[in-house]
Amino acid sequence: MSVDREAEDPVVLQEAVLQEALRGFVRAFGLHQPESTPCGQPIPVSEAHALGELARSGELRQVELARRLRLQKSTVSRLVGQLTDRGWVERGPARDDGRGVVLRLSPAGQRVAHNLAEARREKFSRLLTSIPAHERPGVLHALRVLTEALDE
Template identity: 40%
Template sequence: MPERELLALLACDPPGSMQQGCTRRRGQGAVGIAFETGSPQVIEDYATWPLALPSAAGRGIGAAMAVPLFAGGRGEGVLCVRRYEPTCWSERQLETLSLLASLVAPAMTAARMHADLEASEESFRAVYADAQDQLLALVREFGQHRTDPMDGGEPVSMSEHQALMELSSGEELSQTALAVRLRLEKSTISRLAVQMESRGWLERNRDTSDARLVRLRLTPRGRALARDLSAYRASKLQGMLSTIPEADRESVLQSLKVVIRALNRSPLRDADEAS
């Protein structure tokens, strides 16, 4: 448990010989000292060892040997053996336990990384599901437009709204240029332009120097609608921000910027631009 700097018992042999949930702090007992110092701890007579833990001595521990588990310079745990009578541990026994520790440590590292990855993936899935819901709610809230924002009127689609905003400056754009700005297919823009023309919002004119190009500009009715929609959207955004505590508004804005930057770097968007 790195966040609490605790060493927790994972397994023991024979099973049940140690209390379930047993923990040691760094520097506590043979296990904690081995982990803290990175050096094996060899205790031949536990009862007379100055750093003996009363709980271990009370269980009758007579001798112990603890070897730290290190992999890639990172401490992963401790391997410990104990006996219920004082024991003169041999050099060969220490070498054998150290060798076993060198084999166990990488396996523990791999297990920890796998567990961390699974936890990370689970966390990502939860965040993704929540983000998807929140983004859809935001799109629905700001994507609902009508020809008369205050008193209803005919619905205005998201694509129509975006086209109105792009053309509201009075700039005349070709269908191809509008398709690039809205990131829509040329055929989609063509159908959109015909639809907006039929609603009296748009004029479509052939380019005088290139008859293959169709240029678009808003009619007076289209410009008036664009102004109304822009004013309504600004009012709606202002109303939303007014409900957010002033101390939180800057963090909300920064969060939106992070989302926009992430969308701009999206592989899916890059693929759309390349197609």
């Protein structure tokens, strides 16, 4: 396909618009800055997500944490090591399996997770109020559709 035909192809144009819109969103939301969260906390994004999952569940096996975060087991193993070194995560025996190991937040990890959750709540509250009320259902729908498309 020639450059001129590509420029006229509506699908190619839509792909370019989608790419630019997502690029703009990633940058505006701060997702290209992996050493701090979009809500401004000086914690790597992957660590914040892991803390959030553990806070939500109470305890998880490492393989389940990997599944929820959509990360490779080896990546989560390093991540858990970092969180353990920081004193935020503890390993303990699984209640249903004496040989199994689960991850839990330490008291320090619970405080960090609480602070992250509060910063996230404030950020999303500000963000939501910045979106006109009549546009909110469409924005939420578009995010669900994008997530489902990425899951395919």
